[in-house]
Amino acid sequence: MEGEVLILPDSSPASPRDADAPPLPLDAAGRRPTFFTQDGVDQILTMVLELATELWVLRERVFVIEAVAAEHGLPLKTAVETHTLSAEQRAELAGMRSVMMDQLFRTLNKDNRPVGAAKVLTERSLKR
Amino acid sequence: MPIELSHDLKVNHSRDAQSRQDFISSLRGFILNDMAAGMRARFDEEVAPDFERQHGRAPETQDEIHAAMRRDLYFKFYSAVRYNAQEMVWRSVIPSVQAALPELSSKVDRWSDAGGGSLTLDPSLAMPENVDGLDVHLMPGGYANLDHAGAGAVYDNGLAVFSAGFMGPDLNDIGLSMSNYVKHRFPEFQPARILDCGCTVGHNAAAWAQTYPDAEVHGVDVSASVLIYAHGRAQSLGLPVHYHQMDATDLGFEDNAFDVVFTSMFLHELSVKDIKRFFAEAHRVLRPGGLLINMELPPNSALKPYDQFYLDWDCYYNKEPYYRAFRDQNPQDLIQSAGFRAGDFLQFTVPQYSFTSPEAFNAAVTAPPSFDGDTGRLSASLSWFGFGAWKAKS
Numbered sequence: 001m002e003g004e005v006l007i008l009p010d011s012s013p014a015s016p017r018d019a020d021a022p023p024l025p026l027d028a029a030g031r032r033p034t035f036f037t038q039d040g041v042d043q044i045l046t047m048v049l050e051l052a053t054e055l056w057v058l059r060e061r062v063f064v065i066e067a068v069a070a071e072h073g074l075p076l077k078t079a080v081e082t083h084t085l086s087a088e089q090r091a092e093l094a095g096m097r098s099v100m101m102d103q104l105f106r107t108l109n110k111d112n113r114p115v116g117a118a119k120v121l122t123e124r125s126l127k128r
Numbered sequence: 129m130p131i132e133l134s135h136d137l138k139v140n141h142s143r144d145a146q147s148r149q150d151f152i153s154s155l156r157g158f159i160l161n162d163m164a165a166g167m168r169a170r171f172d173e174e175v176a177p178d179f180e181r182q183h184g185r186a187p188e189t190q191d192e193i194h195a196a197m198r199r200d201l202y203f204k205f206y207s208a209v210r211y212n213a214q215e216m217v218w219r220s221v222i223p224s225v226q227a228a229l230p231e232l233s234s235k236v237d238r239w240s241d242a243g244g245g246s247l248t249l250d251p252s253l254a255m256p257e258n259v260d261g262l263d264v265h266l267m268p269g270g271y272a273n274l275d276h277a278g279a280g281a282v283y284d285n286g287l288a289v290f291s292a293g294f295m296g297p298d299l300n301d302i303g304l305s306m307s308n309y310v311k312h313r314f315p316e317f318q319p320a321r322i323l324d325c326g327c328t329v330g331h332n333a334a335a336w337a338q339t340y341p342d343a344e345v346h347g348v349d350v351s352a353s354v355l356i357y358a359h360g361r362a363q364s365l366g367l368p369v370h371y372h373q374m375d376a377t378d379l380g381f382e383d384n385a386f387d388v389v390f391t392s393m394f395l396h397e398l399s400v401k402d403i404k405r406f407f408a409e410a411h412r413v414l415r416p417g418g419l420l421i422n423m424e425l426p427p428n429s430a431l432k433p434y435d436q437f438y439l440d441w442d443c444y445y446n447k448e449p450y451y452r453a454f455r456d457q458n459p460q461d462l463i464q465s466a467g468f469r470a471g472d473f474l475q476f477t478v479p480q481y482s483f484t485s486p487e488a489f490n491a492a493v494t495a496p497p498s499f500d501g502d503t504g505r506l507s508a509s510l511s512w513f514g515f516g517a518w519k520a521k522s
Contacts, residue, residue, distance in 0.1 A: 024222050025268040026218070046212050057151070060147040
């Protein structure tokens, strides 16, 4: 039996190596609980926490960039201050912002509130 | 800080994902230490005195405390932030796991060929409702709804973020602590066959294989996904474990087949009815003189009402519906109902093996057994709570 992978007989065609498996879900099933009595506060708290997380991710990246640049003798801070974004760079940043918005407003989408979802879309399309 | 897994099935996380995980681990530390202390102070200074003014007495049960605290703004923030942090744990690892899935499958295949352990899947096994009926721990997709290693990988990587190191370098401290408790406290007891029930990704079963290298170690779980992953994980660590897709309440092993039956954080996910069914099965598959040993959270009867309320948060908000019902039970009564004798019952606390010197660990486990409720998550220096029983030799 050593080293063996044994699949016992079954009528199901399912295979543990199913290459066409659907994507892993990001949300747990069921409604999220509400802890606050005032409408929207729970969702806003999620937004704040997501925002805080992404802010930290950015701060850490900037920290690393500055540290690596300093190790290589690059005058990075001066270069950043005088840099002008190209059109391609602006488009890339817009895409990154869009992903961040999805994360920031994910509870509105999950709770299936059409008004909130529409607002998100409007904001995004305006920015584009 | 999240621990970095050392086995070959660990997935690569981008720098941003790692930063996100660091932040979420720190956030959980803040919630469980700073916010928990703030909430306790809020209870002592505001909520409990208010209750006394209204009722002419202090709150006496966790239900009274829960009802009073639910109206308190501090509790609302504590709960909302903790709930969000739980969601964020999973969200911080799932994209990396998704990207790694094809590689994971080929790694499991490759490590299977290395020999040592084995994997036996039973696609006809009916899934218990408590496993496929809800996303336990808020883990998206649940534990058992995949036929590839994805759920196992999400759980392993998520637990690394969730635990922030307190479960040991390979998330196996519970298995190491419990197996070494047995090894040091009962040195004459030499188990030849060991069974871990509800083993998920097999991290603790592998620890038993590490502690007792001459023993044959088996792990069972109902989820194929976590077992596929567990198999590759243990193989890559060079720890031979035999994993089986089986329901612990209906084990497919012969009578008297094992010297040790072990569980870790498993019982509180079962209904009391299923716990009793499992204990009856454990009694059946243990040989006379064998040991049932469970690592669990302390029973409510050993805790003050506020601590009962605090620990049972998971029951209400973390999709662990049986958490409280289990902790309302008397462990010894449960064990005896399965045929174990009162005189063969044992319960104890054990220091964390990974973070304790060998001398201190040995001194702690060879001292007279004790249990005073100051254990598990409530202890200043973390220790695990265990209970179980020897199966009568005749």
